[in-house]
Amino acid sequence: MEPEEQIDQFNKEAAEHVEQLTETITQVEQSLQDDREPEEEIEQLHRDYRDLSKKRVYFKAENTNFRKTLRPLENPTKKNYGENRGLEAHKPDLLDHKKHLDTEKNTAMKEAEHLYQRYRQEKGLKPVKHELDIPATLEELEGLREGKELKIHAMRDYLEDLRKIENGEKTVEETEYHLPDNSELIDQQIQTTAQKIYQEWETIKQKQETVKQAFQQLKQEKDELKPLEIGIKYGLRPVESTYEGVERDIDDITSQWNSLAQSFTQHLPETYEQRINRKASA
Numbered sequence: 001m002e003p004e005e006q007i008d009q010f011n012k013e014a015a016e017h018v019e020q021l022t023e024t025i026t027q028v029e030q031s032l033q034d035d036r037e038p039e040e041e042i043e044q045l046h047r048d049y050r051d052l053s054k055k056r057v058y059f060k061a062e063n064t065n066f067r068k069t070l071r072p073l074e075n076p077t078k079k080n081y082g083e084n085r086g087l088e089a090h091k092p093d094l095l096d097h098k099k100h101l102d103t104e105k106n107t108a109m110k111e112a113e114h115l116y117q118r119y120r121q122e123k124g125l126k127p128v129k130h131e132l133d134i135p136a137t138l139e140e141l142e143g144l145r146e147g148k149e150l151k152i153h154a155m156r157d158y159l160e161d162l163r164k165i166e167n168g169e170k171t172v173e174e175t176e177y178h179l180p181d182n183s184e185l186i187d188q189q190i191q192t193t194a195q196k197i198y199q200e201w202e203t204i205k206q207k208q209e210t211v212k213q214a215f216q217q218l219k220q221e222k223d224e225l226k227p228l229e230i231g232i233k234y235g236l237r238p239v240e241s242t243y244e245g246v247e248r249d250i251d252d253i254t255s256q257w258n259s260l261a262q263s264f265t266q267h268l269p270e271t272y273e274q275r276i277n278r279k280a281s282a
Contacts (some may be wrong), residue, residue: 028115
């Protein structure tokens, strides 16, 4: 299939879902304006919202040299997002088109979420309470984790040198750091560095636990919640494969963060080592 034909196909498939949800939104709004009970329209709104949430468009490069246009196959890796994809000006850029489709999809879904909250308000029902945007928090967590991991590695190396000096295995002159040649000050540095390592590690651990708790709560509630309620409360569009992916992401972060703890706890004073081991094993 030629790139132009692919774009037409994707436009058609995505547009049908967006158009159906948009039409239902209009029907619900009209019912509210006419002071009618839009119960059937609301149920249709949930169905259309769920169906649109399942719409996915994945792309990858046809070859690693980026000499051809992109085509829809699998979820792209980071290298497929580079600026130099070798696309000629007259050829359609399917990656940009994917962004366009995702924007249209997200706009329609947000309109449906806002309308559902308005419907509940006008019917005297409590609004759906926002708990946590799980996908956004996981993305933020991943960025924080990478930065804090580098800081912890640097502080661990510093702490290791402090320990060696304290144990007489190394002299101050043999390190790359400007360290005090005094046992009391060395001990203070060990305590201070250990506290910083603990705080950096715990920041991620607490955020990770918050996401994990919210996700466990979602798993317990998801069979009782309507599709729009899931989206509003947890930022997750109601697709089973999405839940599985989130659980894998949480487990990966937990495993990596606990592994990092194992790499430095032996260098920490006993108090901090015990705190981290308790949190890692919880």
